[in-house]
Amino acid sequence: MAKNSPQPERREPPEMWVRIRYTKTGPARFSSHRDFSRAFERVLRRAQIPVAYSSGFSPRVRISFANVASTGAASYAEYVELGLAEPMNLDILKASINVAMPVGMEVVTAEATKRGAIQTELQHSIWEAQPFIGTGIDEAVAGLLAVDSYEVTRDGAKGAKQLDVRPAVTAIEVQQGVLRVTLKHAQPLVRPADVVLALVGLGASLTVEPLYTRMEQF
C-alpha cells in the first residue's frame, strides 16, 4: 500500500462571531453573491483579519450570509456573520476592512453576535424602487392592500414560477416617485420586483424600469 496524502490538521472553532452590516451601492450593485463572497474573502486577507477557517483539505473561511440582495439591486443593509480565530476590537476590524473594500462596499456596523443569529433575527426588509412614476400607481397599491392573495408569474432562468406576493407585504406606499415596501422574509422569498409585477398586473403603468435598493433589515 502506497503512502497516502497526509491528513490535514483539525482547526479550533471560532473564538468570536461578528455580525457585519455592509452596503452594496454604486457600481457594486452589479456584483452577484458569488462575486461579493470571493471579493470579501480577499478583503479579509488584505485587511489581515484573524478569520477562522474550517477543517479539511480545502479550509473555508467561517462566514455565513443571509438574505443576499440580487445582482443589480443596491443595498444599505446587507449582513454577514464572520467567525474569528481570536477576539478583536470591532472598531479596528471595521476600519481595517473598510480600507480594503472595493468601491461601493462599506461596513456600516460590526458587533459581536451568536452564530446563526442573522438567519433568525432578520425577518423583514424595507425596499425602495425608484424612479417610480407612471399612471394608475396609487390605485394599484390600494388594490393590492385590499386583497389577501395576489399571484404573479416570475420569469427566471429555470422558467416561469408562480408565487403569491400579498402575504409578504407588511407595508407599502408610494411618495414623490419612490415606492417603499416592507417585505417579510419567507419561502419562497418575495422580491420587490415581484411586488412591482403585481402592481403592473393591477393596472399600474411605469414610465421607466425602476432601480431597487434595500434600505433596512429588521
Place this chain on the structure above:
Amino acid sequence: MSEPKSLYPELEPLLLSVSKPIQYVGGEPNSTTKAWNDTQVHWVLSYPDAYEIGQPNQGLAILYEVLNEQDWCLAERSFAVWPDLGTLLRAHSIPQFTLETHRPVGAFDVWGFSLSTELGYTNMLEMIDLAGVPIYSAQRGDDDPFIVAGGHCCANPEPVADFLDIVIMGDGEQAVVTLSTLVRDWLASGKAGGRDALLLKAAATGEFYVPRFFTVSYDADGRVESVIPNRPGIPERPSRWVLSNLDAWPYPKKPVVPLAETVHERYSVEVFRGCTRGCRFCQAGFITRPVRERSKAVIEAMAATGLASTGFDEIGLLSLSSADHSQIGEIAHEMADCYAGSSVSLSLPSTRVDAFNIDLATELARNGRRTGLTFAPEGGTERMRAVINKNVSEEDLIATVTTAFSQGWRAVKLYFMCGLPTETDEDVTAIAAMAHNVIKAGRTESGRRDIGCTISIGAFVPKPMTSFQWAAQCPPEVSLRRMRALKDTVRADRECGRGITVRYADPEPSLIEGLLARGDRRLSGLIEKVWRSGGVFDGWREYFSLERWMDAAAASGVEVGWYTCREREQDEVLPWDHLDFGLEREWLYNDYTDGLGASSLPDCRWSGCNLCGVCPAFSVANELAASKENPNGKE
C-alpha cells in the same frame, strides 16, 4: 484634448439586462484612477477578449503599473464586451469605454492591444469600431488614438498590419515608456507634422515597427517578394525589445483584484522569462530567448507583497517551464515552509517529465490533496519527440510516473500534439500504448485500481519565428482522423482503457489560427469581411464558425490551403522576415531540417551555445540566478 465625460450614467441602466454586469463597472481594488488634466499621455490597455480572459493577463498587469507609475501618464483598461451588451451599446450610440472612469476609448492618446492569439483579431476590430475609431490605420486622423500592438502575435503582425499604427515586438516594460515620451513631445508640439510625424519618429528608432512605412511586393506565384521601407531614415529590420535583469522590474506589485470571476485567480510571479529548451514547435520559446531568471530573494519578496496587496490565496510561479529555474528546489522548499499552515497554496506550471518535477509537485502540495500531475511529452513515439526536440524517453516517463504514484499521486495528465511534421497515424496511436503502460505502472506501484491517466491532445499549428515556420500544417481532417483513432485504440484496451480518458480539441479553429499565424497583408480584407459578417469571439467554440471564415476566404480570393498546408521553400521570403527577433534564418532552417531527420539539440543553458544568433544580436546572455549569486556555479 479636453477631459472626456464619463459614460456611466448612460451605461448603468443597460447593465440591468446583460449577463455578468460586474465585469463592466470597474472599481476593483488596486485599479488606478488618475485626473485627466494632471497627466499628459493617456493610455488604454486592452486584451481583445472578455474581462474573464483578459484581466488575468500578466503582460497587461505589468504595463498597467509601469505606465501608471509615471506621474505624467495615465493607463486605464478596456476589454471586449459580450454581444448582449455590444448590441445595446450600438442601439444607444454608446462607444467602447474604459473600466476605471468609463471614458470613451476614442478620446485617449494611445490604445494598446495585447495580441496573444490570432483568434482575437476579429474582437480587436469590433472594439476599435465600437470606439468610433476607423479600423484602418490609414484612415485615422490626428485626434484618434495611436493603436499599438504587443504580444506574441507580433512575431508576425502582417495579417493585421493595416489595422495597426505601431507594433512593439518583445518585452514591453521599457518600450511603453519610450513610446510615451515620443507621444508626450508630439502632443506638446501641438501635434506638429500631424500623425505621420510621430509615427516617423518612432519608426526611425528601429525599435518600433510602423507597418504602413513598409511596402510589400509579391512575385508572380503570389509569394512575398520583398518588404522594404517606403520612407527615408527607417531601418530595414525593426527589432525586438529585450529586458535584462528582471530583478530591477518586479512587476506586477499590486495587480487589480477582479470582482468578476476570471480564468486565473492568483498572484503570479514570473520566475524567469525566455526558454532555451529549443522545442521546435514552441513560438514562445524562440521569441523570448535568452533565459532571464529572477533571483530567489526577489521572487519570494514579490510573492509576499503580492499576496498582501491582493488578498489572493494562491501563488503561481510562472514561466515557460518553471521547474527549470536554477534555484527552483530551494524556492519551492522555502515557500512551502513559509506558507505551511496558512490557506495559501502554490502552483507551478511545468512541462518537464522527470523525477525532479515530482519532488517539486509534492513539496508544493504539502498541505493539500495529491490529485493530479501534468506532464507534456507532446509526441507519442521516441522518433516524434526527437523531431520536435522534446527529448524524453518512454522509460523516463514511466520512471517518473512510478515515482509519482509511490508518493501518493493517483492521476496524471499527459499533453500531446497531433499533426506534427513527419507524423504518421502510428505516431499518434502509440500514445494509447504509453497511457496503458502508465496505468499499469501506477497500479503495480500503488496497489490500487483507481489510477487515472488523461490524454489531452490538440492540433499543432506551425508558427512564425520557429524552426517549423517552413512546415506544412496538417489538414484538420487528418488530425481529426488520428485523434479519433487514438480514442478508439484506448477504448479497445480491455485491461487499462477504463482508466484512460482522451480529450481532444476541435482542429477546425486551428486551421484559421494557422492561416492568420503565417499570413501576409492580403489577409486584412478577409479578417474585416469575417468581422463584418458577424464574426467575433473566435476563440470561443460557441461563437467560432469555420464556414464563415471559409466563405469569406472564397469571396476574398484567399486560398486557405496555400497559406496553411503548404511547405515553404528554403529561399522563399516569409512575410515576417523583415522583423528582427535575433534568430539567424540559416540556423533556424538547419534546425528545421535537423528536426525532420529526428536529430535533437541540447539546451544552451547547460551544453554551450548553439549559435541561434539572439544573444549577440541584442548583446544579452542567459541570466541564471544560481550563477549570479555564486559565480563558480557551485551550490
